[in-house]
Amino acid sequence: MKIDQIALTKGAFWTLMSFGSGQLIRFSTSVVLTRLLAPELFGIMVIINTLKAGVELMSDVGIGQSIIYNKNSNDPDFRNTAWTLQSIRGLILWVIACAVAAPVAHFYHTPILRLIIPIASFVLVLSGFTSINQFLIQKKLQISKLTAFEITTGTIWAIGQITLAYFIPTIWALVFGLIFGSAISMIGSYFLLPETGHRFEISKSYTWEIVHFGKWIFLASIVYFLSISFDRLYLASVIPLALLGIYGISRSISELLTTLVIRFGNIVIFPFIASHSELPRASLREQLISIRLRFLLIAAFGFSVSAAVVDLAIKFVFDQRYHAAGWMAPILITGSWISILCSLNESTLLGLGKPSYGAIGNSMKFGWLLFGLPLSFLHYGPTGAIIVIALSDAFRYTPVFIGQIREGFAFGQQDLFVTLLMLGLFGGFEWLRWLIGLGTSFSSLP
Numbered sequence: 001m002k003i004d005q006i007a008l009t010k011g012a013f014w015t016l017m018s019f020g021s022g023q024l025i026r027f028s029t030s031v032v033l034t035r036l037l038a039p040e041l042f043g044i045m046v047i048i049n050t051l052k053a054g055v056e057l058m059s060d061v062g063i064g065q066s067i068i069y070n071k072n073s074n075d076p077d078f079r080n081t082a083w084t085l086q087s088i089r090g091l092i093l094w095v096i097a098c099a100v101a102a103p104v105a106h107f108y109h110t111p112i113l114r115l116i117i118p119i120a121s122f123v124l125v126l127s128g129f130t131s132i133n134q135f136l137i138q139k140k141l142q143i144s145k146l147t148a149f150e151i152t153t154g155t156i157w158a159i160g161q162i163t164l165a166y167f168i169p170t171i172w173a174l175v176f177g178l179i180f181g182s183a184i185s186m187i188g189s190y191f192l193l194p195e196t197g198h199r200f201e202i203s204k205s206y207t208w209e210i211v212h213f214g215k216w217i218f219l220a221s222i223v224y225f226l227s228i229s230f231d232r233l234y235l236a237s238v239i240p241l242a243l244l245g246i247y248g249i250s251r252s253i254s255e256l257l258t259t260l261v262i263r264f265g266n267i268v269i270f271p272f273i274a275s276h277s278e279l280p281r282a283s284l285r286e287q288l289i290s291i292r293l294r295f296l297l298i299a300a301f302g303f304s305v306s307a308a309v310v311d312l313a314i315k316f317v318f319d320q321r322y323h324a325a326g327w328m329a330p331i332l333i334t335g336s337w338i339s340i341l342c343s344l345n346e347s348t349l350l351g352l353g354k355p356s357y358g359a360i361g362n363s364m365k366f367g368w369l370l371f372g373l374p375l376s377f378l379h380y381g382p383t384g385a386i387i388v389i390a391l392s393d394a395f396r397y398t399p400v401f402i403g404q405i406r407e408g409f410a411f412g413q414q415d416l417f418v419t420l421l422m423l424g425l426f427g428g429f430e431w432l433r434w435l436i437g438l439g440t441s442f443s444s445l446p
Contacts, residue, residue, distance in 0.1 A: 021147075021150075021151045021154070022150055022151065022154050025151075025154045025155060025158050026154070026158075026252075028158070029158040029161055029162060030249065030252070031317055031318065032162050032165075033161070033162065033165050033174075034249070034318055034319065034321075034322055035319060036162075036165045036166060036169050036173075037165055037169055037173065037174070038242070038321075039241075039242040039243075039245040039246055039321055039322065040240070040241040040242045040245055041170070041171050041174060041245065042174075042244075042245030042246075042248055042249065043236070043240075043241030043242060043243070043244035043245035043248065044110065044112070044113070044116070044171055044174075044241060044245075045171075045174050045175075045178075045245075045248070046232055046236065046244050046245060046247075046248040047104070047108060047110070047113065047232075047236050047244075048113075048116060048117065048120050048175070048178075050229045050232045050233060050236075051097065051100070051104060051117065051121075052097070052120070052121060052123065052124065053225060053228075053229060054225050054229060055093045055096055055097055055121075055124065056093065056124065056127075057221040057222065057224060057225035062210070062213055062217030062218070062221075062355075063082050063085055063086050063089075063132075063210060064132070064134075064135045065213070065217055065350065066082065066209070066210045066213050067079070067082055067132055067135040067136065067139065068135055068138055068139045068271050069213060069351075069353065070209060070210075070213070072206065072209070073135075073136065073139060075206075076197065077201060077203045077206060078203070078206045078209075079132060079136075079196065079198075080197075080198065080199050080200070080201035080203075081201055081202055081203045081206040081207055081210070082132055082206075082210060083131070083132050083198050084200050084201055084202055085202075085207065085210065086128050086129075086130075086132070087128045087129050087200075088128070089128055090124050090125045090126075090127055090128015090129060091125055091128060093121075093124040093128070094121050094122060094124045094125045097117055097118065097121035097124060098117070098118040098121065100117070101113060101114050101115075101116075101117035101118050102114050104117060105117070107237070108236055108237065110241070112171070116171065116175055119175060119179075120175045120178055120179070122179060123178055123179055123182040126179070126182040126183055126185075126186045127182060127186070129186060130185060130186045130189045131186075131189035131190045131192065131193075131196070131198060132196075132198075133189050133190065133192035133193040133196055134146065134149075134189055134192065136193060136196065137192060137193065138266075138271050139271050139275065143268065145192065146192075149188060149189075149192055152188070153181070153184050153185050153188050156184050157177070157180065157181035157184055157185075160177060160180045160181070160184075161173070161174075161177035161180070161181070164176055164177050164180070165177070213353075217355050220355045220356070220358050220359035220362065223359050223362040223363045223366055224358070224359075224362045226362070226366040227362040227363075227365040227366040227369065227392070227396070230366060230369045230370065230373065231251075231369060231373060231385075231389050232244075232247075232248070232251075234373055234374065234377075235247060235377075235382075235385065238377060239382060242321075243324070243382070246322055246324050246325050246328070247325075247328060247382075247386075249318075249322060249325050250325040250328035250329045250332055251332060253310060253314070253325070253329050253332075253333075254310075254329050254332035254333045254335075254336050255332075255336065256306070257299055257302055257303050257306065257333075257336065257340060258336050258339050258340055258343060260299065261295075261299060261340045261343050261344050262343045262347075264295060264344070264347075265343055265344050265346070265347025265348075266347060269288070269292075269344065269347045269348060269351060271351070272351070273288075273347075273348060273351025273352060281352075281407070281408045281409055282408065284409075285408070285409050285411075288348075289411070289414065292344070292411065292414065293414055293418070296340075296344075296414070296418045297418065297421070299340055299418075300418050300419075300421055300422035300425060301425060303333070303336070303337055303340070303422055303426070304422055304425035304426040304428075304429055305425075305429060306333055307330055307333040307334055307426055307429075307441060308426060308429035308430055308433055308441050309429075309433070309441070310326075310329045310330055310333060310441065311326035311327065311329060311330055311441050311443075311444055312326075312438065314326040314329060326444055327383075327442075327444040327445050327446060328382075328386055330441040330442055331386050331387060331390050331442075331445075332386065332389065332390055334390055335389065335390025335391055335392070335393060336390075336393070337419065337422060338393040338394050338396070338397050339393040339396075341397060341415050341419070342361060342393055342396045342397050342400055345397075345400045345401065345404055345411070345415075346358040346361070346400055348404065348409055348411075349400065349403055349404065349407065349409070352407055352409060354403060354407055356403075357399055357400050357402070357403025357404075358400060358403075360399040360400075360403075361395075361396040361397070361398070361399040361400045362396060364395040364396055364398070364399055365392045365393060365395050365396040367395070368388075368391070368392050368395045369388070369389070369392050372388040372391075372392075373385055373388050373389070376388040382446075383445065383446055401415075
């Protein structure tokens with residue numbers, strides 16, 4: 001049986017379109033906001049967004065993934081059960097966020113967090129009541145419709161966020177902008193598939209199926225949060241808020257390509273493998289090799305270019321208060337290539353119903369950060385800490401790769417080839433830059 005290559009190609013194309021448009025909107029908005037707001041305000045939002053991600057991920061039982069993976073997702077009882085569980089979870093998470101506001105404010109010596117956290121965390125309620133239509137569209141690989149939705153809501157959010165920052169140049173512009181964006185996304189989600197009804201309903205059998213599938217996703221989400229957020233949580237306690245805000249911007253820039261690959265894996269690869277799980281794995285793997293290679297070639301070129309010129313772009317686009325991001329971003333981007341491979345490989349394993357390997361990989365990464373980050377900061381300051389962060393995904397790759405070998409679904413030779421190509425391109429761009437007198441992307445290291 002031949003897999004429909006057209007569906008994969010279209011999915012990859014629309015993923016690129018969505019990513020490019022979304023990042024252009026976000027980057028343009030960030031540039032404008034940095035002109036209007038002080039760095040320490042972004043530092044506060046790093047804490048807020050990390051807390052929000054934490055309570056979400058540390059209670060994730062894979063509701064969205066279950067909708068994509070489960071064969072009963074067309075049953076209204078299954079859909080309503082999933083939506084009801086999602087809504088209840090959102091309300092519970094908001095109560096938890098309100099409860100931890102005071103301890104978090106005390107720990108980070110930032111009293112205003114007592115008020116900000118309960119208000120900003122209301123986005124958890126809005127996310128909980130968001131329609132499950134986005135997952136149903138992913139399952140059907142209707143990526144063009146999802147792209148149009150994300151571009152539309154992203155544009156409306158950007159306009160609202162900039163307007164708030166212009167008239168209210170305080171932390172509340174970012175807080176209310178976050179709530180505004182979540183509200184727009186929630187409302188718009190119900191128009192994606194108007195024929196899909198939503199009502200409160202709990203089916204015991206379907207609840208068990210969701211929880212059973214999500215038990216490894218629950219564990220994976222906990223260690224995933226710890227592995228991607230420990231750096232922010234730790235640095236927030238040892239560096240000034242202004243420097244934390246600059247670091248947050250650097251992380252966002254360095255994760256642009258990683259975000260693209262995560263989207264490609266979650267929106268295209270995972271649903272596609274899940275919907276063709278009845279096929280022999282060797283045949284399924286063979287059909288994915290070419291589209292995977294083309295996608296990674298694009299990522300390798302984009303990665304090598306961005307790593308070589310990001311410091312120049314930061315100095316040109318951002319005002320002087322944010323120029324410290326120029327030495328942080330090249331280090332973080334250099335370390336993000338392994339993250340790209342890990343994310344793509346984890347998506348294939350999730351499509352096979354094997355999320356446990358991703359949990360093990362993120363546990364290894366968290367262990368490295370838990371011990372390496374405080375030691376490096378103690379002896380080498382922020383520079384040493386950021387180098388440790390950049391190296392962390394190397395510890396995540398091995399368990400995931402072993403999992404792929406065990407499941408007969410590995411792409412080791414392709415990963416090695418594209419990595420060597422990326423390193424060659426990166427070295428070539430660095431050499432050209434040095435020839436024309438601009439030094440290297442690491443020349444501004446403190």
